[in-house]
Amino acid sequence: MSATVADVVAARVPERSWRSEWRAVKTVCNRELIRFVGNRAQIMMWLIQPLLFLFVLGSGLQSLSAASTSGVDLKTFIFPGVLCFAVTFSGMLSAASLVWDRELGFLRELTIAPVSRASILLGKCLGGAIIASSQGVILLTLAGLVGVPYDPILILGVLGLLLLLAVTVTSFGLLVAVQIKQAQTFTSIMQLFVIPMVFVSGALYPVSGLPTWLGALNRIDPLTYAVDPMRRLVFDHLDVSDAARQTLDPGVTWWGWHLPSALEAGIVLALGLAMLSVAIWRFSRTE
Template sequence: MTALSTPLSDPPRVSVPSVAFALAKREFTRFVRQPARLAGSIGQPLLFWLVLGSGLSPSFRPTGMAAMSYTEYFYPGMLLMMVLFASVFSTITVIEDRDQGFLQGVLVAPVSRLAIVLGKVGGAAAIALFQSIVLLCAAPVLGFSTGPLGYLLILVTLTLLSLGFTGLGFLTAWGMASTSGFHAVMMLVLMPLWFLSGALFPVQGVPAVLEGLMMINPVTHGMTILRAPFYEAPGALLSDGSYLGSLAVVALWVVLALGASAWRVGRRERGAPSPS
């Protein structure tokens, strides 16, 4: 009787890092087992870079960049596009996991909702970083003399950008029921952010309205801190107020995206309806 009257204790909650690592590892393992996904996420930005670079180089003569070819200018933009596509392909697994019942199993487990967000987003960041390392091998061929610290800064920047893009993707995918609808919404939102980031053309010299839109776009600041290490030493950048300002904007974007995703997932615990 005494044993029966003793209240049952809640099951122990697994730590946030261990859950996040397990989910991130699952995302990366799924990625390496899908060669078509790897080919698509790397091949499409690479095709854009080669076609646009060779086609627009003869007419690319912006102020202060007369000696730069469009292939060289567009290279950081191509890396940014690769991160964008990696985020889309990675966060679409949220919908697939829901359809297969895996997500429901994770949600009823005694784990932090923040761990779910960090795991899915962290796995996508690892995927984007892996692809970045592959494509960064082309940098010396283009004449970039970036040192080891410069490449480290570039990889850190790409990780931040991946977290921002993937946070937005996770937030969108959580409330969607179909992969086709998710693709349509993501392309409607993310592609304009990329087009207006300075990846395709410099911010300087554009019409005032367009320049205003580009300056309030957080991806523009991401493009700024991604391009800078290819041309300046890390020590000089970390003492540059303009660079640090753009870095702060990107960091704020990442925090807001991850925070909004964690809040969206946490609504289920407070009795909100589960995503359909």
């Protein structure tokens, strides 16, 4: 009986290039988007909590706060904060896909592919940022219902800030996710960070006249520097009294100096890039 020799098939692993790395980023990003779009129930669930804050909490507290808002509807005031909350919540949950991929074994398949781990994380960050921004865009279409005008400059400015916040929050979520092995642990940590960040940022109340300890926490909360310029942008397009503006939109100050919106946006962007860089470094060192 003659022995048969199996044919040997030559395999060639292509060299890495910026084109292959960009293709990997787009592939991972598209996977995140396809998974999100295919789950309509999840989209609705992610929107329920911001809508409750905006229409239920805002309407319920309006009668109590009418005397202190100088005629400004409370829903109008908290609208920028609710937008930031929706993006923060969605960005963190989008980053959780990294933990789920690790539990299901899909992450191992990604990491043995001939692409850098930085491209994998960049793709997840891009996909998560797009998903988080889309949640903010959906809520932004309801601006007219809470007295916020559909001014083109206002809409473009808010969209830009939402995108910056989405990148930063998703980067923070990935930084946490690269160090977490179980999805339940990630959910607990997310709740530990997101809810305090939202309340401390002044998303639902003015930052003027805060106690010293709360004012200090407000200044070190990254979300503060997204809520404040967005609220300032909204109030710039409202016809309100100086008293209402001073009470509801006093701005963020450092030792008496009012931070300009451009600097606040720069702070948000710098934090996002820093956290993404650390997340990539940590992810590249994991087994």
